[in-house]
Amino acid sequence: MSTGIIIAIFGAAICAALAGIGSAYGVQCAGQAAAGVCAEKPDLFGKLLVLQALPGTQGIYGFLVAVLIMVQTGVISGAPVDLTIQQGLAYLFAGLPIGIVGWWSGIYQGKTAAASILMTGKDPDASAKGITMTALVETYAILALLVSILLLFGIKI
Amino acid sequence: MIIPMKKARLIILKEDRSKVLLALQRIGEFMVISPNENDKTSLAQENSGEKAQMSEAMLRFLNQFCKKPSILDPRPEVNYQVFSKENDKGQHVEDELLSLSNQLNQNKNRISFLENQNANLEPWHSMDIKLENIHETKNVDIVLGYFPENISDEFSHIIKEYEMTYKLFDIGNDGQSVLLLKYKDDKISWLSSLKSIGFVEVSLSKLSGTPDEIISSNKDEIKRIIEDNNKIMDKISGLNQYRNDLALLNEQVLAQQERNNIQYIETIETICLYGWVCSDKVEKVESAVSNVTKNFDLAFLDPKKGEIPPTVTRNNRFLAQFETITDMFSLPKQGTIDPAPVAGIWYWIIYGMMMGDVGYGAIMAVLFYLFKKIKKPKGDMAKLVNVLYYSSFTTIFFGFLFGSYFGETWHPLLFAPLDNPIGFLVLTLIIGVLHIFSGMGIQIAQQIKNGHILDAFFDQVSWMVLIVGLGFLFLPSLKTIGQWMAIGGAVVILLTAGRDRPNLIGKITGGLLGLYDISSYMSDILSYSRILALSLATGVIGMVMNLLARMVSGSIIGFVFAILIYILGHTFNLAMSMLSAFVHDSRLQYIEFFNKFYEGGGLKFKPLAFHTKYIDISDMEKDH
Structure with missing residues (x-):
């Protein structure tokens, strides 16, 4: 294995790991709020679950980019391409947007989701508004995902 | 497209109140506007709220013991004829479930009482004396009690000092159980010095029989109660087949409650209701009312300035x-x-x-x-x-x-x-x-x-x-x-x-x-x-x-x-x-x-209607 491929693997690892951390924190934060509301109003479970699942997407985006890097570099098929150090670095940097933004936006989206969950607890009809507010945070994770993907497709090997 | 609204003013005789409201509730096209604070009345009774809670509680009670209908089961349906009739069967099921749940509660309390008593008697079970016979005689005081296990030295010291006779029994939760006998003499003083080291006096004389007898008869009773509970459970599961009747009762009471909560203006003989109606449903409302009574006055007005009609x-x-x-x-x-x-x-x-x-x-x-x-x-x-x-x-x-x-x-x-x-x-x-x-x-x-x-x-x-x-x-x-x-x-x-x-x-x-x-x-x-x-x-x-x-x-x-x-x-x-x-x-x-382009901010149209949770009413014509 060349140094280049190792750097690319580091890129894949970091975007799955950081975005995963963000989502895990976000879902945990929303989950705590949802459990509290659920104790009082168990019939809201469905609505709360939707809100709790929202911060989970960053982890999926990170995973997605990680797999795309693995596919492009041949890691997943067991025949890694010999990358130069420059190419490896390119993959690493392409993974950074979703890794970093996924991490932070996951955390902040989780907090927004928790607040929306509490709002839903007080007024179950407001859950759609809460979902929209929570989804606004995700916009930036989606943009970062898009940048990561477009960068990935721009790398020539 | 947004349907324009009409403001309906309906005046009816008081005696027609319930059937007109039921007719309006059935078509679900009439959203009642509450009149001003000072001239409104309604038939709201605490009673109907309690009734609704009771049938809901009995449904939950049934759910505790019986299989709930699975998520894939279709929702039960009844037609309007059945829905609008008195539901004696549902009421009967509710009463029966209520009495069964009371019995279960009583049995539960009785069992915990008996178990408690047994736990108290357990240390004394080797005492072969009928409890009703333990009382002071002409010359002797008899005292039952516990003392903490760790003070047996002090205890025997006091025993010796006052020349008492005693017999130890088992150790229970409260400590070492003991029966004390002493010639009548200054009971207050020896008892208080015993109490000062932690002795607790108990009185078991209200019970009859030896402790052993009482314990075993209690155990028998507990066994009987558990059998009884099983029978009650069987009865409850037997009632599960009438679950839909109970659910129907719940829906009926809720619908009743919604009608009773409606606020209107009243005179001695008439009541006046205001409400929003979609302009294309005017005839429907009119025919619904005219189907149940001849004596009514129904006018449809355009909304005044400043009135915000709901949006349909x-x-x-x-x-x-x-x-x-x-x-x-x-x-x-x-x-x-x-x-x-x-x-x-x-x-x-x-x-x-x-x-x-x-x-x-x-x-x-x-x-x-x-x-x-x-x-x-x-x-x-x-x-x-x-x-x-x-x-x-x-x-x-x-x-x-x-x-x-x-x-x-x-x-x-x-x-x-x-x-x-x-x-x-x-x-x-x-x-x-x-x-x-x-x-x-x-x-x-x-x-x-x-x-x-x-x-x-x-x-x-x-x-x-x-x-x-x-x-x-x-x-x-x-x-x-x-x-x-x-x-x-x-x-x-x-x-x-x-x-x-x-x-x-x-x-x-x-x-x-x-x-x-x-x-x-x-x-x-x-x-x-x-x-x-x-x-x-x-x-x-x-x-x-x-x-x-x-x-x-x-x-x-x-x-x-x-x-x-x-x-x-x-x-x-x-x-x-x-x-x-x-x-x-x-x-x-x-x-x-x-x-x-969009502003939003419209009000929801909430007509008087059947909002059923468990049961569908089959022959309802509704289009929004």
């Missing part, structure tokens, strides 16, 4: 389902344009683009079709299910265009998103421009309707020309035209955006600030790139699941694992993609589309 929208069957998306944001106000038809079509298309997979679309279609058939959802839930059901078809359609089948790419009709992300990006941006333009188009229509034709031209058309011009700049053949369109649009905005300002400097800064809105239009349009991101996410995760499944599928065990990964992975991906598509599609409507 009616669209064709397909578009009506998408009203739920608008309603979740905010209902349109009376007198504005109902955005549901336009938003609905866009929602439908964009959802399909975000999912974009033939396999997932097919699964969605089957799932939601079955859900509709089996559960027969009602109201907003039904609309939501229909939205997803209809969207499954656009999902399939775009799946064919993108050649995506459960994440596998196979002969795309247009292009595969993974092979041509830039092409897809451009497509999503074009969709975004069209979506935003259709919103601006509605605003133009509104402004023209209100006579502000110039506003429509300055604020909407100029931007549309500018944006199209900017788009043309990317096409070599249209570059020059695009250039002039962009400049023309920008000049109009620059000159007119500040037209409301009072002085020249204000007008110039207003124009410049107006042109600065270009950033918000650009960010709105770029926001549609999420369609690409979500579509790629759905496709690539599906692809990864296939890849993972293929990687392990070498041997037979591997093959089983592969199928497991395949099913679980795609289920997960489908669920998450549906959630994301639902949320982000809604967001595109709410933020990017609605802010171009």
